[in-house]
Amino acid sequence: MKRQTIPLGRIFNIPIGLDYSxxxxxxxxxxxxxxxxxxxxxxxxxxxxxxxxxxxxxxxxFVSVLLHELGHSVVAQRYRVPVRSITLFxxxxxxxxxxxxxxxxxxxxxAIAGPIVSFALAGLFGLIQSAFTSxxxxxxxxxxxxxxxxxxxxxxxxxxxxLDGGRVLRAIVWRVTHNYRRATLxxxxxxxxxxxxxxxxxxxxMFSGNLAGGLWIAFIxxxxxxxxxxxxxxxxxxxxxxxxxxxxxxxxxYTVIPSDLTLQQLADEHILGMNRRFxxxxxxxxxxxxxxxxxxxxxxxxxxxxxxxxxxxxxxxQMHQVRPETELWNALEQMDxxxxxxxxxxxxxxxxxxxxxxxxxxxxxxxxxxxxxxxxEIASDARHETTADQEMIxxxxxxxxxxxxxxLCGHTTCIIVDPITQKITHVVVKEKQxxxxxxxxxxxxxxxxxxxxxxLKCNCAKLSMLDDFVEYHFTRVDxxxxxxxxxxVFWPHAVVEETTLVSQDEHIPPxxxxxxxxxxxxxxxxxxxxxxxxxxDPIDGKITHLILREGHLWGQKDVTIxxxxxxxxxxxxxxxxxxxxxxxxxxxxxxxxxxx
Numbered sequence: 001m002k003r004q005t006i007p008l009g010r011i012f013n014i015p016i017g018l019d020y021s022x023x024x025x026x027x028x029x030x031x032x033x034x035x036x037x038x039x040x041x042x043x044x045x046x047x048x049x050x051x052x053x054x055x056x057x058x059x060x061x062f063v064s065v066l067l068h069e070l071g072h073s074v075v076a077q078r079y080r081v082p083v084r085s086i087t088l089f090x091x092x093x094x095x096x097x098x099x100x101x102x103x104x105x106x107x108x109x110x111a112i113a114g115p116i117v118s119f120a121l122a123g124l125f126g127l128i129q130s131a132f133t134s135x136x137x138x139x140x141x142x143x144x145x146x147x148x149x150x151x152x153x154x155x156x157x158x159x160x161x162x163l164d165g166g167r168v169l170r171a172i173v174w175r176v177t178h179n180y181r182r183a184t185l186x187x188x189x190x191x192x193x194x195x196x197x198x199x200x201x202x203x204x205x206m207f208s209g210n211l212a213g214g215l216w217i218a219f220i221x222x223x224x225x226x227x228x229x230x231x232x233x234x235x236x237x238x239x240x241x242x243x244x245x246x247x248x249x250x251x252x253x254y255t256v257i258p259s260d261l262t263l264q265q266l267a268d269e270h271i272l273g274m275n276r277r278f279x280x281x282x283x284x285x286x287x288x289x290x291x292x293x294x295x296x297x298x299x300x301x302x303x304x305x306x307x308x309x310x311x312x313x314x315x316x317x318q319m320h321q322v323r324p325e326t327e328l329w330n331a332l333e334q335m336d337x338x339x340x341x342x343x344x345x346x347x348x349x350x351x352x353x354x355x356x357x358x359x360x361x362x363x364x365x366x367x368x369x370x371x372x373x374x375x376x377e378i379a380s381d382a383r384h385e386t387t388a389d390q391e392m393i394x395x396x397x398x399x400x401x402x403x404x405x406x407x408l409c410g411h412t413t414c415i416i417v418d419p420i421t422q423k424i425t426h427v428v429v430k431e432k433q434x435x436x437x438x439x440x441x442x443x444x445x446x447x448x449x450x451x452x453x454x455x456l457k458c459n460c461a462k463l464s465m466l467d468d469f470v471e472y473h474f475t476r477v478d479x480x481x482x483x484x485x486x487x488x489v490f491w492p493h494a495v496v497e498e499t500t501l502v503s504q505d506e507h508i509p510p511x512x513x514x515x516x517x518x519x520x521x522x523x524x525x526x527x528x529x530x531x532x533x534x535x536x537d538p539i540d541g542k543i544t545h546l547i548l549r550e551g552h553l554w555g556q557k558d559v560t561i562x563x564x565x566x567x568x569x570x571x572x573x574x575x576x577x578x579x580x581x582x583x584x585x586x587x588x589x590x591x592x593x594x595x596x
Contacts, residue, residue, distance in 0.1 A: 005087055014073050016066070019089035029061070030054045033144075042140060053137050057144055064121050064149050065093040068156075071117035072097070072110055072164075079106040084337070091223060092152075098337065104175035104183075111167030118153035122146050160191025162227035178524050178579065184235045191228035195221045238329050240367055241360075243568030246331050247324035249363035250345045250353035256280045259288055259310035263296055266309055271296075278342050280351065281313050287351050289313035290344060321346045322355060328363075331355055401453040402429045409460045413438060413469075427454065428469045438469035520573045521546065521561070523580050529559065531574065546574065559583060 005017030034054035038045065045053075065088060072095045073083040084096040101107040125146035132138040157165040166187040174183035202218025255270055257279045270276055271293070278292045291313040299307050322331045322343045331343060335357065342356040402410045409432055416426035427441045441456065441463070448455040456463065519531040535545035545560045561583065567575045576583070 021090035108171035195225035
């Protein structure tokens with residue numbers, strides 16, 4: 001891959017790089033200082049001195065910028081936020097921080113650290129001016145660096161993204177509202193407002209005769225607007241992908257080729273006309289690696305006929321890969337970090353699919369279509385939730401008895417839902433006759449729900465024929481048996497014995513989610529309780545409310561929460577859009593149990 005930056009080394013284990021655009025700003029700024037600023041201030045210098053001090057000023061200015069970015073980076077590392085690199089470029093410098101801050105306080109101190117460093121440098125250069133009163137060129141250099149560092153700090157404190165002041169504003173709004181998304185949108189919107197002011201002022205300067213200065217100011221405004229808009233788009237994308245896993249967006253529509261296929265055959269038979277950008281190389285069902293168009297282009301065209309695909313592939317051990325349960329947003333960030341367009345989705349060496357940028361875009365389109373089609377239903381549901389009747393609500397009990405047509409057959413353990421449509425698709429029943437066996441019961445098998453029990457349409461024999469919910473796996477392995485006691489015993493005093501490891505997997509239908517009784521419910525400001533039951537509209541099968549047991553030191557009570565107030569599910573935990581005070585103000589829902 002073509003290098004975009006020139007490496008300068010590492011500071012605090014952070015890679016420092018120089019973007020090629022830096023040379024342009026170095027030349028322009030040195031020229032401006034040598035032909036305009038210093039000649040106007042110091043008229044007796046020689047031409048060589050003007051250019052020497054101009055170049056030294058530019059270099060020390062960017063050293064100051066580097067120290068500014070190191071201020072951000074060191075504080076980020078203090079909060080265990082990884083920093084990928086620092087790059088100096090035409091607009092100054094940027095610290096590539098690899099993750100969002102863990103809380104508002106961390107966000108504030110990471111953001112404010114840069115301006116603090118710049119103010120400190122301005123003070124330092126101002127103080128040492130007195131030491132160079134007899135050396136006029138050095139005095140001029142210190143004076144300019146003090147001025148420019150102070151200006152840099154003040155400029156960066158403008159309260160709008162992508163400037164440091166915008167991140168400070170986000171931290172403050174985040175702390176007040178406890179809502180990271182709202183804080184990000186506020187800071188980005190404010191950043192766009194200031195960007196437009198810069199553009200307007202720059203245009204006014206150009207019409208006033210200051211063409212070069214006005215054009216530069218307008219250009220800075222355009223850059224700020226582009227960056228702020230990018231933050232808004234990034235937050236929108238993050239909101240859409242929140243709670244969705246890789247396996248929802250991965251594709252299994254990929255081409256598998258043998259390892260002995262030549263690049264010429266690959267181009268003729270698979271690339272031309274098929275618009276494929278990558279290929280999986282397998283041998284007897286085992287994934288050997290991945291080859292992309294970029295890998296193929298690295299080989300001269302004259303050698304395609306004699307070069308095997310396996311000779312130029314990315315070996316399986318070196319492939320950037322992702323697991324199916326990974327958050328989609330995290331996978332997209334990994335793509336950007338690794339500089340790839342696709343990630344194999346693998347578990348224990350088995351390829352399940354490929355996550356590509358195209359498959360993510362397709363998944364986003366599907367999500368947007370679903371949101372559009374359900375927008376009118378959401379408004380209707382909101383009105384339905386606050387009506388006094390609630391005639392169309394059914395109570396789905398958890399940990400309740402399950403009765404088949406010929407008697408008691410078990411009890412419920414959890415439900416399976418479609419997280420996009422919010423419909424219950426299955427109920428998991430633990431059999432009475434075989435307490436270690438759980439069956440996956442389709443929703444249409446439910447005949448009646450009462451507060452204490454669930455009645456099915458089938459008999460016990462039919463229930464026993466349904467799919468197992470839990471699959472057990474037995475593996476024979478050699479493990480060391482250590483001697484008991486309060487100290488470690490190391491080889492050769494440990495005895496290796498053969499034993500059997502038992503693991504289990506829940507057989508959850510694709511694109512669905514298992515929700516267990518006593519799943520945690522977390523508001524924006526902490527845990528509020530655990531799921532006790534669900535309310536379901538029997539007309540369309542959608543979950544309308546969670547019933548949870550809200551715990552306090554002074555007692556407990558049942559609370560019904562509309563599913564429209566669930567932000568997302570993750571690891572058998574419901575994350576709400578509400579805080580605890582809002583939950584307290586929710587209206588009571590009278591529940592009428594009835595038969596289907």
